[in-house]
Amino acid sequence: MVFKIAKIGSKRKIIDAPALQDIEPFKYFFDKNGKLKIDELDAIDGAWTRREILARYLFLNVVLDQGPDIPGVRDLLKKVTNALYRKEIRIFHKPLDFFRELNISIDEILDKHKSVKKLRAKTWAKLNNANPSKYNLFFAQSPRGIISINQVLDYGLHRWGVPLCVPLLLEKDLGKKESVQPLVEYIESFLSSETASKEIKNHKRYGLGSAIGNKACHLFIKWYIHTFNLSIKKTEGWSKWSYEVPFDSNTGRVLLRTGFFLSLADLKDYENWNVIQKGKGKGGTNYIRITNIRGKKAQIENIDKKISKNYKDIVLNHLKTRKRKPTTIEIQQLPNAILLNSDFGIGDFDDGLIYIGINFCFNHKNPKCNKCPLNKICKGFNKNKSLIKDYRT
Numbered sequence: 001m002v003f004k005i006a007k008i009g010s011k012r013k014i015i016d017a018p019a020l021q022d023i024e025p026f027k028y029f030f031d032k033n034g035k036l037k038i039d040e041l042d043a044i045d046g047a048w049t050r051r052e053i054l055a056r057y058l059f060l061n062v063v064l065d066q067g068p069d070i071p072g073v074r075d076l077l078k079k080v081t082n083a084l085y086r087k088e089i090r091i092f093h094k095p096l097d098f099f100r101e102l103n104i105s106i107d108e109i110l111d112k113h114k115s116v117k118k119l120r121a122k123t124w125a126k127l128n129n130a131n132p133s134k135y136n137l138f139f140a141q142s143p144r145g146i147i148s149i150n151q152v153l154d155y156g157l158h159r160w161g162v163p164l165c166v167p168l169l170l171e172k173d174l175g176k177k178e179s180v181q182p183l184v185e186y187i188e189s190f191l192s193s194e195t196a197s198k199e200i201k202n203h204k205r206y207g208l209g210s211a212i213g214n215k216a217c218h219l220f221i222k223w224y225i226h227t228f229n230l231s232i233k234k235t236e237g238w239s240k241w242s243y244e245v246p247f248d249s250n251t252g253r254v255l256l257r258t259g260f261f262l263s264l265a266d267l268k269d270y271e272n273w274n275v276i277q278k279g280k281g282k283g284g285t286n287y288i289r290i291t292n293i294r295g296k297k298a299q300i301e302n303i304d305k306k307i308s309k310n311y312k313d314i315v316l317n318h319l320k321t322r323k324r325k326p327t328t329i330e331i332q333q334l335p336n337a338i339l340l341n342s343d344f345g346i347g348d349f350d351d352g353l354i355y356i357g358i359n360f361c362f363n364h365k366n367p368k369c370n371k372c373p374l375n376k377i378c379k380g381f382n383k384n385k386s387l388i389k390d391y392r393t
């Protein structure tokens with residue numbers, strides 16, 4: 001199943017990724033077919049490499065992506081970026097410009113939010129069974145998860161300002177040293193992309209802290225290595241198996257319904273771990289809180305010898321999260337071990353999950369199983385319909 005999903009993903013490389021080619025200051029970075037010119041990523045644009053500028057944009061994008069309505073969020077970021085650059089406020093080339101011209105930055109966020117709302121509110125309301133007037137991309141974190149807020153300064157400074165401050169601080173900290181890509185060098189200073197994903201949030205000086213969640217950190221690494229091919233390091237620690245899947249709601253739904261999770265632990269285990277929260281989903285269904293799966297151990301005794309050997313290699317040499325041979329397997333790292341040394345990486349697997357989640361495995365009781373490419377091997381479809389009916393993300 002893991003191979004099949006990765007194969008599906010590999011055929012659709014750019015899935016659900018930001019359309020960087022539509023950002024005006026980046027238009028020369030792409031060819032006429034909208035393909036990123038990878039061999040020109042080291043070309044200098046202003047004071048920085050193209051690789052650095054794109055990494056800065058994705059760094060901000062991934063933080064904003066945690067809000068509601070991803071197409072709206074991406075449109076907002078695109079529109080604000082284009083508007084600011086037209087006014088010579090070059091926030092990715094000179095992050096300080098965002099703060100120096102704070103009145104204009106805030107005005108543009110408010111103005112473009114209005115136009116995105118006009119375009120997206122009805123579609124969003126239909127998909128979420130909500131009132132279009134409630135459409136709001138400004139958000140904050142609460143103990144219950146993401147909540148909407150109305151204060152543009154809170155949103156603008158916390159969600160836009162913090163990720164813009166990271167390259168700014170790195171640049172200031174250079175002192176007399178020279179660099180044309182301080183953010184890139186910082187990200188790739190870690191032994192593995194998995195450790196980088198943790199430090200993006202937790203680093204004492206440069207960490208984004210509460211501005212970013214675990215999933216978004218992994219999504220940034222996936223974009224950086226797999227989707228946009230920005231990484232320079234070619235070591236095992238930066239391989240296509242060197243980071244965990246950025247588990248989101250699509251991933252959770254597909255992997256539960258197909259039976260993948262149930263082959264590693266039973267429903268009771270997932271309930272005890274709060275991965276499945278009984279009766280807390282829409283209409284009294286069971287809610288799948290996929291983020292709670294990180295760190296949970298597979299409850300199986302006889303693991304295939306090859307997978308077990310691969311897992312050791314993954315943990316010690318690719319993820320580099322442990323120093324000693326592992327005695328148990330963490331569920332979220334199993335796809336890495338299965339795919340190791342194959343043509344497919346974690347990015348392909350995640351692309352496949354998103355493709356199936358968005359196009360077939362809808363978050364309601366009637367997904368498009370008849371057309372789904374996994375229908376021959378899906379446990380929910382073939383054996384246990386309650387996995388479809390009774391679980392939501």
Ligand code: SF4
Binds near residue numbers: 254362374
């Ligand atoms: S067959 Fe149905 S339940 Fe299974 S993954 Fe596909 S859409 Fe989801």
